[in-house]
Amino acid sequence: MTHSERFQSSMSRANHFGQSSTAETSELVETDIFPNDASYLMKISVGTPPVERWALAETGSDLIWFQCSPCPQCYPQNTPFFVPKSSTTYMSLPWGSDPCNSLPKFSVQGQLYPKCGTSNECTYFYSYVDKSYTMGELGAESVSFGQAASFPRTVFGCGHNNNGLYNKNNAGLVGLGQGSLSLVSQMGNVGRKFSNCLPPYSAKTTTKLRFGEEAAISGNGVVSTLLFTKHGFLSSSYVPNLEGITVGQHTVQIDESNGNIVVDSRTTLTILPSRVYKKVKALVKQAIGADQFIVHNDIFKLCYRNANSIQNFPKFELHFTGANLSLKPQNFFRPISNNVICFAMLPTNGTPFYGNMAQIDFEVEHDLDQKKVSFAPVDCTKK
Template sequence: PPVEFLGVADTGSDLIWLQCSPCQKTRSCYLQKSPLFDPTKSSTYKPISCNSPSCHHSDIVTDCAANETNKNEGECVYLVTYGSGPLSFGVLSADTFTFPLSATLPSSIFGCGFAQSGFGGFDGIIGLGLGPLSLVSQLGPRINHRFSYCLAPQASGATSKLRFGGDVLSPGVVSTPLITKSSHYFLTLERISIGGRLVQVGQDAAIDSGTTLTLLPTNAYNHVRDAVKNAIRLSPIPNLDGSELCYEAHESSLNPPDVVFHFKGANVVLKAANTFRQLANIACLAMSPTKGTIIFGNVAQVNFEVGYDLLAKKVSFAPTDCTKY
């Protein structure tokens, strides 16, 4: 029988996975609201065997759980890790996926996760990257290689939306070339402006719906932080979460300046809901310095319709009230 699950849509990874029973018996899964997926109760569920071509992918680690008689007839096990350490381990499998207001996708490949760490609050992850195991790649021509999402502010309680197959046609839409590296999406970030202050960047930035904060090179971050701090003219408080700029206030009362990310051919204007995130009665800058890859995180993407056209190789942004999308 059909069962419903809630997954995190992640453009920074490929594999679709969800927690599977009986991981709770070994205490190797985290608490979730929905019942765990029980593969023994699905008539269409099939574990992928070691000798299947579907067991071999460059974007995840796979191995063979050999049976007693023939190693190649064993189940294909996977291990996928995420940037800061979370991981999922389980059996690569196939089953039928159905999405609201969308088509059914039979024999979808996904990870049946029997051991997870570092996660919480959802049933699994829906990988939207460029690798062959991602939902976008498995849907492929059925969605014209296009998808979009609209992330509502977390405090609104509204549901964010993910759509397949269409163009971003909202007023004020701007587009920038899409650069692909490995199975990830990158955009060229030329500079950032705050008021009359320009901060040069000149690097490619990964756009990632699964990362909260926007990560900037340390020098650029310092300039952005200082410009925002000078414009707000309030006394910041000691930070609570590692962020360097926090205020005891609601983001809407801070009246921060617009922060404009100048991508190649597209100026994306970030408002208060994009530059600050609310933690109880504390508002903290939703940006952080990094010595690694620049990332345009999901707080920065709130209240934009963000569209990916993989054939035209472009990403589009349109300011949108995502609570009404």
């Protein structure tokens, strides 16, 4: 997809919002994570015998799903679709089961999902705010991470009708949100905590996604902020409170409180309230001082040519409650083409998002039980 399609997906997400498994080991549980088209894929194995796949890591939702055979309406992927009949541990979950009842309700062409299938299976539909969706059969299956950890009876969606801005590297999606159907909630005694370190999009390296107590980050540079409980579409999301943004020597205050921005691994850009964005953009423009370059028919409104000649990138700091984060230019400026870079934050009248671009080269820990998210600046290519 083009950079505009990917960033429009970020905007769609912002504008829309206004049964456990038990690990067979207590050893370190971790897997690889890899940059892929301004998003991040994680390595996960499914079934018995296990088949290894890369799937989108998504902190803003719960459901785990893979493209499954038969797949009459699926996007192309470069690995075979998962075949439930080839796994000795696959189990279809019935209509009325607890996991089926835990799914959010969606109305599609007059039909309410989840619904009872022709063989009493739980037929689901799960939609995302960028208009992508998955539809199929809810099942339970063994998922694993290498030889170290296996999680039997993990609830997941076997998608037979899937659509969205996914590329061929992506075999599905792993929900890492706070709800009962997310992977981190289904990992039993491992503990409801995970951390990741996102390398730059251009990096040709994997980093680690860690689960449980081994996921805790520490050191002098760690800062933490509390999460707020939300309802509706935001109930699974990680929502701290952003109090202000400093650009150079000036700070823009944010009046809203009690949780006002979603920390999200799938959304590319950081999306700010329109009033805040307007002031922040003006401060960035003033600090840089160079001639602005107009990019027609693009979503970015503050761009510059000859990026290498810009010397005056301002200090850029986010002030979460109890946690100040200093961003580098790579976190808030995005190269688009022909040596053109653009201020890569956008306005919204919907829900603000703290996107994955602003999280590059930060170790980020999500603690579901302590209701907090922590950050530490690092070189993620060396983690």
